[in-house]
Structure formats: C-alpha cells, structure tokens
Amino acid sequence: xxxxxxxxxxTEKEIHRLIIExxxxxxxxxxxxxxxxxxxxxxxxxxxxxxxxxxxTRDGRTILQNTHTDHPIEGLLLELAKSQDEEAGDGTTSAxxxxxxxxxxxxxxMSEGLHPTTIIEGYRLAAKEGIKAMEELAVPIKNEGEKKxxxxxxxxxxxxxxxxxFIHYKNFFAEMVVEAVLxxxxxxxxxxxxxxxNIYLERVQGKGLRDSEVYEGLLIETRIVMPGMPTHLxxxxxxxxxADLSAEAFSQGKLTxxxxxxDPEQIERNRYSYSLLKDTMESIAASGVNVLINHKGIDSIAxxxxxxxxxxxxxxxxxxxxKKIARLVGAKIVSDxxxxxxxxxxxxxxxxxxxxxxxxxxVVHKKNAKVVTLLMRGGTKQVVDxxxxxxxxxxxxxxNAFNSSILPGGGAIEVExxxxxxxxxxxxxxxxxxxxxxxxxxxxxxxxxxxxxxxLDPLLLLLELRSEHSKGRKYYGLDVNTTEIADMMERGIIxxxxxxxxxxxxxxxTVQLILRSDDxxxxxxxxxxxxxxxxADIMEAVEAGKVREDxxxxxxxxxxxxxxxxxxxxxxxxxxxxxxxVTEMYSGKKFGHS
Ligand code: ADP
Ligand code: MG
Numbered sequence: 001x002x003x004x005x006x007x008x009x010x011t012e013k014e015i016h017r018l019i020i021e022x023x024x025x026x027x028x029x030x031x032x033x034x035x036x037x038x039x040x041x042x043x044x045x046x047x048x049x050x051x052x053x054x055x056x057t058r059d060g061r062t063i064l065q066n067t068h069t070d071h072p073i074e075g076l077l078l079e080l081a082k083s084q085d086e087e088a089g090d091g092t093t094s095a096x097x098x099x100x101x102x103x104x105x106x107x108x109x110m111s112e113g114l115h116p117t118t119i120i121e122g123y124r125l126a127a128k129e130g131i132k133a134m135e136e137l138a139v140p141i142k143n144e145g146e147k148k149x150x151x152x153x154x155x156x157x158x159x160x161x162x163x164x165x166f167i168h169y170k171n172f173f174a175e176m177v178v179e180a181v182l183x184x185x186x187x188x189x190x191x192x193x194x195x196x197x198n199i200y201l202e203r204v205q206g207k208g209l210r211d212s213e214v215y216e217g218l219l220i221e222t223r224i225v226m227p228g229m230p231t232h233l234x235x236x237x238x239x240x241x242x243a244d245l246s247a248e249a250f251s252q253g254k255l256t257x258x259x260x261x262x263d264p265e266q267i268e269r270n271r272y273s274y275s276l277l278k279d280t281m282e283s284i285a286a287s288g289v290n291v292l293i294n295h296k297g298i299d300s301i302a303x304x305x306x307x308x309x310x311x312x313x314x315x316x317x318x319x320x321x322x323k324k325i326a327r328l329v330g331a332k333i334v335s336d337x338x339x340x341x342x343x344x345x346x347x348x349x350x351x352x353x354x355x356x357x358x359x360x361x362x363v364v365h366k367k368n369a370k371v372v373t374l375l376m377r378g379g380t381k382q383v384v385d386x387x388x389x390x391x392x393x394x395x396x397x398x399x400n401a402f403n404s405s406i407l408p409g410g411g412a413i414e415v416e417x418x419x420x421x422x423x424x425x426x427x428x429x430x431x432x433x434x435x436x437x438x439x440x441x442x443x444x445x446x447x448x449x450x451x452x453x454x455x456l457d458p459l460l461l462l463l464e465l466r467s468e469h470s471k472g473r474k475y476y477g478l479d480v481n482t483t484e485i486a487d488m489m490e491r492g493i494i495x496x497x498x499x500x501x502x503x504x505x506x507x508x509x510t511v512q513l514i515l516r517s518d519d520x521x522x523x524x525x526x527x528x529x530x531x532x533x534x535x536a537d538i539m540e541a542v543e544a545g546k547v548r549e550d551x552x553x554x555x556x557x558x559x560x561x562x563x564x565x566x567x568x569x570x571x572x573x574x575x576x577x578x579x580x581x582v583t584e585m586y587s588g589k590k591f592g593h594s
Pocket of ligand 1: 038040042060092093094095159409411446479480
C-alpha cells in the first residue's frame with residue numbers, strides 16, 4: 001500500500017513549515033558528515049568516488065562533492081563550501097557547520113512561534129554587528145617588523161596546516177608556504193600585497209613529502225619537442241605563439257609536405273608551401289628567440305630547423321599556461337609568426353626539461369618575478385592529493401593574513417563575538433532579540449565541535465570559555481593540542497580576519513535561502529531558482545529603462561545582505577537608486593559607473 005502523503009489535509013502555512021523543517025533536517029544530516037573532521041584532531045574520511053578511486057580526506061568541500069544525492073539542500077551546502085573556498089581558500093567546514101547550527105536554532109525559534117522572516121532579520125543584524133566587532137578586534141600585521149611578521153605568518157600557516165597526517169611535517173611546510181607567499185610580495189611598492197594568483201600548486205606522486213619544493217617561476221607539464229634540442233638553456237629569450245605551424249596550414253589545407261613524385265603539380269605546390277614555411281621559420285629565428293612556445297602544432301620540418309639552430313620548442317601548450325608564461329616572462333602572445341619582433345620576446349633566467357616522478361615538466365625559471373610554483377610530492381596518490389588540498393588552504397590563509405589582519409582561532413573569536421552579541425541583543429526589544437541570541441549561541445558551535453572532537457565535554461568547555469570572556473579575556477579559546485583553555489594569540493593559534501568574515505557572510509546567504517524556501521522543487525537547485533528570479537528582476541528593470549551595468553551588481557550584493565523579497569519591497573517604495581546607496585553603505589563597495 002502506498003504511504004499517505006503527509007501533506008494532505010494540512011493548511012498551506014503548515015505545509016510550508018513542514019518543508020522548511022524537513023530541509024533543515026537534511027542540512028543537519030550533511031553537516032554531521034563533516035563535523036568529525038573539524039579541527040586539528042579531526043578525523044579523515046575514506047571515500048570511494050564514482051570511478052572507484054579511494055580518497056582519504058578531511059576537506060569539507062571534497063567530502064560534500066563526493067556525496068551524491070539529489071537533494072537541493074545538499075547542493076546549497078556544497079555551493080556554500082565552494083564559495084567559501086573561492087572567497088577565502090579555507091574555512092569550508094566551519095561554514096557548513098555554522099550554517100547547520102543557525103538552521104537548528106531557527107527551527108527551535110520557529111517552534112516557539114517566531115516567523116522565519118523575523119528570525120532572518122535578527123540573524124542579519126547579528127551578522128552585521130558580529131562582523132563589525134571582528135574588524136575591531138582584528139590585529140593588522142603589515143606594520144610589524146620583518147622578523148615578527150614572518151613569525152606571525154608561520155603561526156597562521158601552522159594553524160591552517162592542521163591536518164593530523166602531516167603533523168610531523170608542519171614546520172617544513174610552514175617554512176615552504178611562508179617563503180612562497182613572501183616571494184609574491186613586491187616590497188618595493190608602498191602598499192605591497194601577497195597574491196594567490198601568483199602561487200601555483202603542482203603535485204606528482206612519488207618520493208616523500210619532504211621532497212616537495214618551491215620553484216621561482218612555472219612548471220609546465222610537457223616535453224621539449226625533439227631529442228636533438230637543448231634540454232637546458234640559460235638567459236632565455238622566450239617567444240609565445242598562438243599560430244598553426246603545421247605544413248597543412250601553409251598549403252592551405254590542400255597538401256602536406258611530402259613528395260608524391262607522380263604528380264608534378266603537387267610537387268610544385270609542395271615546394272611553394274615549403275618555401276612559405278621556411279620563410280616563416282627564418283623570420284621567427286631572426287627575432288633572436290631561443291625558446292619558442294606555441295599553443296598550436298608545429299611541423300616536424302620546422303622543429304628540425306629550430307633544433308639545428310639550438311632553439312627549444314614546446315608545442316600544443318594550453319592557452320591557460322601560455323598566459324601564465326606571458327605574465328612571468330613579459331612576452332607578447334603573437335598570432336602571426338611572420339611578424340614576431342624582438343620586442344615581443346620575454347626573458348627567463350633558465351628553461352629546463354625535468355623528469356619528476358613519471359612525468360616530464362619544463363621549468364621556466366625566473367628570479368624575483370613574484371611568481372612561484374609549489375611542487376607537492378608524496379608516496380601515494382591519496383597522500384599527494386590530501387597534502388595538495390591542505391597546502392592550498394594554507395597558502396590562501398597565509399596570503400589573507402598578510403593582506404588583512406589576524407584573529408584568535410580555537411573558537412576564541414566566536415565565543416567573544418557571542419559574548420558581545422548577547423549584550424547587543426538587549427538593545428533590541430522586539431522578537432528579533434531571540435534570534436540575535438540564537439545567532440550568538442550558534443557561533444559557539446566552533447568551540448563546541450573542537451571540544452567534542454578532542455574528547456572533551458563541549459558544554460563544560462563552553463561554560464569555562466564564557467566565564468573567561470566575561471572577565472575580559474577576549475582571546476581565550478581551546479588549544480586542542482594540550483586540551484587547555486588559553487590565550488590563542490599567545491599560543492599562536494591564529495587565523496585571518498577575511499576568512500572569518502567570509503564564513504559569516506556565506507553562511508548567512510545559505511541560511512536565508514533555506515529559511516525562505518517554503519517549497520521543494522526537486523531536480524532544480526534552489527540556488528538556480530533564485531538565480532532565475534534575480535535575472536527576471538533585472539530584465540524587468542532594464543525594460544523599465546535602467547542601465548544594466550548600473551544596477552545588476554548592486555542588486556546582487558543587496559540580495560546577499562537583505563534577501564530578495566526585502567530588496568524588492570524596498571525598490572517598490574524607494575526606487576533602485578536607494579538600493580544602490582544603501583548597499584554601498586553596508587558593503588563598503590562601489591557599484592556601477594554613475
Ligand atoms: P575549516 O575547513 O573550517 O578550515 P579545519 O578542519 O581546517 O576546518 O579546522 C579549522 C578550525 O580549527 C579553526 O576554527 C581553527 O581555529 C581551529 N584550530 C586550528 N588549530 C588549532 C589548535 N591548535 N587548537 C584549537 N583549534 C585549532
Ligand atoms: Mg582549515
């Protein structure tokens with residue numbers, strides 16, 4: 001017998017409530033998948049992926065990515081983890097755990113009669129106030145002396161490198177990451193920033209973790225085209241081409257270079273295309289190039305010619321890599337090989353082919369170019385992949401710390417903000433007070449989870465921490481290595497402000513979406529539905545005469561802060577201009593041209 005649909009006979013309001021409740025339960029299920037991985041003593045998960053490959057990881061995003069269900073809530077949490085990863089490079093597990101906790105608390109508030117809209121309002125106020133408080137508490141490090149700055153960065157890196165598997169390699173990797181990050185900084189500039197875009201990560205299975213290295217420059221996975229060419233050149237003049245140097249291209253697709261002696265006409269045409277190709281090769285060589293890198297193919301006759309001239313040739317190189325090399329060596333990407341000028345060439349100190357493990361790489365080496373590549377090594381694919389993920393997080397975290405400021409980890413900042421929010425809640429005499437308090441409680445999930453994973457009693461730990469914070473010890477958190485409550489700044493358990501802010505912002509976006517979704521439409525993720533609605537809103541505005549560039553960005557940002565329905569209401573009352581102004585005020589960003 002088919003089960004009776006539980007929604008039959010319910011009012012619309014009751015149905016909406018049931019759907020939100022069920023969504024929250026699903027969110028909890030997913031978050032509970034990763035809570036045990038959280039923090040330095042977190043456990044690894046063994047996952048068998050779609051291709052029966054075994055992944056060993058404690059990375060939130062990787063776990064959610066490999067859990068395949070068709071539920072939109074899972075999709076939303078995965079999106080949250082992804083966007084956290086993209087915005088801050090670390091903190092994915094924190095974001096998902098916090099989202100689930102905020103939803104849980106919302107559920108209890110709903111059962112006490114609070115409407116989701118009121119809950120969201122309170123959460124938003126709390127988030128804004130919490131971010132403000134974090135900014136006030138954060139300590140900038142840019143103005144510290146060289147030595148102290150480096151020491152702080154090492155501590156930040158080690159806090160991020162909190163993977164049990166690599167515990168004996170923490171110092172080694174921290175040195176490596178800090179060195180890489182500092183190499184991207186142009187200290188000669190006044191306001192110098194570190195730059196994650198200039199730090200590339202590569203991984204090759206084989207050898208041990210300690211064989212991982214930092215290269216100044218780039219590693220491109222490829223081989224030099226011909227054995228006769230040099231495999232190592234110094235003081236290189238590098239040309240970058242996006243040109244088809246195959247014989248076919250020179251005979252306009254009709255012939256290949258080869259001799260069919262039976263057909264005199266063909267010989268004639270071959271001679272023609274050969275002489276064209278030869279002219280082109282001569283003009284390329286005349287530019288003074290000694291390393292030629294092409295996005296497309298190069299004919300074997302041409303490679304012989306270049307080999308004879310002692311020129312290194314790389315072909316079929318991905319455009320993405322060509323662009324990276326262009327930035328590194330300062331070369332222009334040229335698409336007409338006949339017009340390659342000496343001024344189009346870039347400079348590299350050395351170009352060298354190396355066999356690393358079972359793979360061939362060409363190293364484009366350039367000192368002080370502010371571009372580095374970290375090559376991760378490790379005995380098994382599982383180890384290399386996990387160290388790669390861990391180093392990825394550590395690199396982003398270290399860059400963020402260098403560019404912004406730092407906060408205490410180990411649950412300290414969250415307990416401190418909770419403490420402040422509890423006071424702030426009292427200034428609001430509406431029902432929102434309950435939800436501001438719930439937001440404060442939710443933040444403490446960080447300390448509670450760290451405690452739980454260390455085998456401590458989460459509630460007792462929380463009581464102690466709250467008591468310390470009420471006495472003004474604002475940096476007190478849990479050091480899970482010693483299971484002591486201590487000043488996290490002194491212990492060097494520190495994290496970047498940017499990551500902490502992104503956790504709250506991203507989490508709020510997802511929580512609002514889930515609390516507002518009172519309908520369950522399978523197959524199409526809620527995020528996609530929201531996106532369709534946003535696009536429709538923007539189209540409507542454009543049709544009413546607004547300039548898209550002026551409104552779109554501000555509208556999307558406004559939605560992140562206030563939710564779509566609220567923004568729409570505000571537009572009805574006050575017009576698009578007001579939305580832009582208010583959002584600029586809240587986000588501190590500028591939108592549009594006018
Ligand atoms: P996420 O994906 O959120 O970065 P992690 O598993 O990397 O999750 O854990 C990060 C948390 O671990 C942060 O809250 C950080 O403060 C905490 N942490 C790192 N090192 C320590 C430590 N020695 N003691 C206590 N907490 C720590
Ligand atoms: Mg982390």
